[in-house]
Amino acid sequence: MKLLKDLNIDSTWTLFLDRDGVINEKIENDYVKSLSDFEFIEGSLEALEMLEPMFDYIVVVTNQQGIGKGVMTEVDLLIIHQKLVIEVTENGGRIDKIYHCPNLAADNAPCRKPSTGMAFQAREDFPEIDFTKSIMVGDSQSDMEFGDRLGMKCVKIGEDEHHESFESLFHFAHRISIQ
Numbered sequence: 001m002k003l004l005k006d007l008n009i010d011s012t013w014t015l016f017l018d019r020d021g022v023i024n025e026k027i028e029n030d031y032v033k034s035l036s037d038f039e040f041i042e043g044s045l046e047a048l049e050m051l052e053p054m055f056d057y058i059v060v061v062t063n064q065q066g067i068g069k070g071v072m073t074e075v076d077l078l079i080i081h082q083k084l085v086i087e088v089t090e091n092g093g094r095i096d097k098i099y100h101c102p103n104l105a106a107d108n109a110p111c112r113k114p115s116t117g118m119a120f121q122a123r124e125d126f127p128e129i130d131f132t133k134s135i136m137v138g139d140s141q142s143d144m145e146f147g148d149r150l151g152m153k154c155v156k157i158g159e160d161e162h163h164e165s166f167e168s169l170f171h172f173a174h175r176i177s178i179q
């Protein structure tokens with residue numbers, strides 16, 4: 001496993017972030033369906049501020065099958081993501097674009113992680129993105145599989161035997177800022 005410190009990471013690298021469990025608190029067995037459900041994880045706004053100057057592109061890739069299940073709408077999600085981007089920006093951070101997959105797990109949609117569709121959407125928008133010079137930060141196995149399939153450097157929030165892991169996005173940002 002190549003560690004962050006062994007990679008020559010500069011601003012031409014791209015940062016892919018999962019959302020729930022990385023930026024905001026994940027809700028077990030439910031979805032963040034409205035603004036009142038959305039809560040930043042402690043330190044994640046500071047982390048995004050630290051990461052802002054380090055990467056030309058910072059994108060979020062998030063599975064949101066609550067839409068496919070009909071428990072929330074595209075508009076509900078848009079409102080949440082507008083608030084997310086505004087708060088991140090007001091705190092000195094940056095998110096260049098958020099990609100979401102609304103499909104049910106059972107749909108086998110190409111956008112649903114661990115499938116790689118959202119990464120290719122991002123590269124269509126930002127052709128400079130090089131997956132082999134990208135970091136995927138996520139809290140679930142499907143995030144790691146998504147990044148592995150694309151040849152990305154994967155970073156797990158939480159425990160992982162097979163991937164470099166950190167307690168939080170803040171700890172990751174701190175680690176990468178000192179190298």
Ligand SMILES: [Mg+2]
Nearest residue numbers: 018020021139
């Ligand atoms: Mg997650």
